[in-house]
Amino acid sequence: MSTKYETMYILRPDLTDEIIDQTITRYQTLLAEQGAAPVETQHRGKRRLAYELKKFKEGIYVQMNYDAPTTAVAELEKAFRLSEEVIRFLTVREED
Template sequence: MSNKYELMYILRPDLSEDQVGDAVTKYQDYLSETGAENLEVQVKGKRRLAYPVGKYLDGIYVQMNYEADGSQNAPLERMMRLSEDAIRYLTIKLKKRAIIAQENATAEPIADPADD
């Protein structure tokens, strides 16, 4: 059974654009190879952290949304834990209400009948 997941992770702020691209591609390729579908990646850019993580005050935020059976999550998080590029990560399973709200937010706005 396939579930929808959202993975948010923070990369070190001192990475170059090429290194960020390589890190994102590494995790994206892993998910694709292990059967994840509808993979969407959004690099949110460098932002200030709410609190220091190690010696870092900033981080590069990346969000991945995908559908999978869940067996990919633990090995992917292990890859991130062992990597020096990712300083924080969190994977959540989206609930049906969140999925519906997300789909409604991306849908076309309905035309106002008063505009006619």
């Protein structure tokens, strides 16, 4: 059974545009492979953080909305934890 989720993650501000695009594509592909559909991604751009995270004062925000099984979310969050590009992430289940 699929559930609607929204994931917001913050990338390091020192990444190049090419690496940012590759990273976003990697996570979209990961979700698609895990059975998520459709994956809507919004690149929110570089913004100032409310407080310093891992010695960064800015971050590149990316938001994804998708329908997916719980296992897909677990795999995505595991990939976020292992990634050096992601400095913070949050996934919430959307109410119907």
